[in-house]
Amino acid sequence: MYSNSGTNLASLSPSEIKDWINTFDTVLTDCDGVIWVDNTPLPFATDVINKFIENNKKLFFVTNNSTKTRNEFVAKSNKLGFNVGLDNIIxxxxxxxxxxxAKHFDKKCYVVGTTGITRELDAVGIRHTGAGPxxxxxxxxxxxxxxxxxxEVGAVVVGFDEHFSFLKMMRAASYLNDPEVLFIGTxxxxxFPMPxxxxxxxxxxVNAVTTCAEREPIVMGKPNKHICDILEEEYKVDPKRTLMIGDRCNTDILLGKNCGFQTLLVETGIHNAADIEKFAQSNDPDVRKLVPDVYTxxxxxxxxxL
Ligand SMILES: [Mg+2]
Structure with a gap:
């Protein structure tokens, strides 16, 4: 049913849409621009997410935001009416x-980041230093x-940090001079464009530290495949029966393509049907990869x- 330029959901019959929904039992979704914008849920998004859960789809919110812990995401989601728990957040x-x-890391992390990172490290018993001004x-x-x-420092973890400074860059790069020290970017x-x-x-x-350290980080977030590895190992997810939903083609949809998931773009955020049209007509196969299977x-x- 898919075309090379993506299938508009509105062009499908109700029974085709129901059949398509039956082809996946795991749903991954981006948050901002898909289910909410800042602190406002998008129209009927709470109902759709809660229906997925009621219908026994495995559901995960997948976010690149490194400033909140999973507990904080659950609190926000619940407040906005989404019936999700800790296991639904990545x-x-x-x-x-x-x-x-997973690497049985037992040294200390130098963190360029916020409590969003340090609390997750605390949760798995990993020591850290560096957060704060x-x-x-x-x-x-x-x-x-x-x-x-x-x-004691054996890894540098770089995420969003409003206290990022020259000294932090110096310390991070100095630790990374040792090739044994791991370099992780969230x-x-x-x-984030604002008005x-x-x-x-x-x-x-991450790029400031990368330039200074003259080393590339291992990046955790979309569109990198780490999420897929964790989903397959920890949650036994079948990529072919998984749908990735997003509003941004070069992170969300590309993650789906990189992991072998089905993909759905919603036009409530960054990209829309006109962008898909452009991607579909490109001569560059990497750009054509940004075309979702379905859009709405x-x-x-x-x-x-549902
Ligand atoms: Mg988004």
Whole structure:
């Protein structure tokens, strides 16, 4: 039923839509721009998500946001009416902690990030240092002289950090001089556009450290396959019977393609049907990969078929 330029849900009959819904039993969904915008649920999104859960689909919220723990995501989701628990949330801070746990990491992490990361590390018993403000006092020469690397540090984890500073970059890169020290980036989202300004995203911070360290990080967030590995290992998910829903083609839809999932784009966030059309006509196969299997104006459009 899929076309090379994506299938518009509205072009399918009710029975075709129901058949399609029966082809997946796991649903992964992005949050911002799909189920809510900031603190407002999108129309009928709560009903659709709660119906998926009622209909025994395995459901996961997959977010690149590294500033909240899974518990904090559950609290926000519940407040907005989504009937989800801890097992329904996959965040990049959680993935970073799980990645280290799977490696039986027993040293300390130098964290460029917030409590979103440090609390997930605490939850798996991994020690950490570095979170919070770290600003230059006195001259740079004095700061360099005073810096004593902690010999216990065996990994650098970089996420969103509103206290990111020159000293943090210096410390992170210094630890990363040792090739044995692991380098983990939570995600590489460039920025959050706001009406009157641009808020630098985690990718800006990760890239600053990458440049200075002259090393590439292992990136946890969409569109990288780590999420898929965790889902297959920890939750026994079958990629072919999994649907990834998103509003952004180069993270959400690409994650789906990278993992062999089915994909659905909703037009309540970043990308829309006109973008898909452009991607579909590209000569570059990497760009054509951004075309979702199915697209629709909003997640709520699925409600009549659930
Ligand atoms: Mg989004």
């Amino acid at each position: 965040s990049t801070a959680y993935l970073a902690a799980q990645y280290l746990k 770290d600003v230059l006092q006195g001259t740079l020469g004095e700061a360099v002289h005073a810096f004593q690397p902690d010999p 995600n590489t989202d460039e920025r 009157d300004c641009v808020i630098p995203g985690t990718g800006s911070i 104006s909003k997640l709520g459009d699925l409600l009549p078929y």
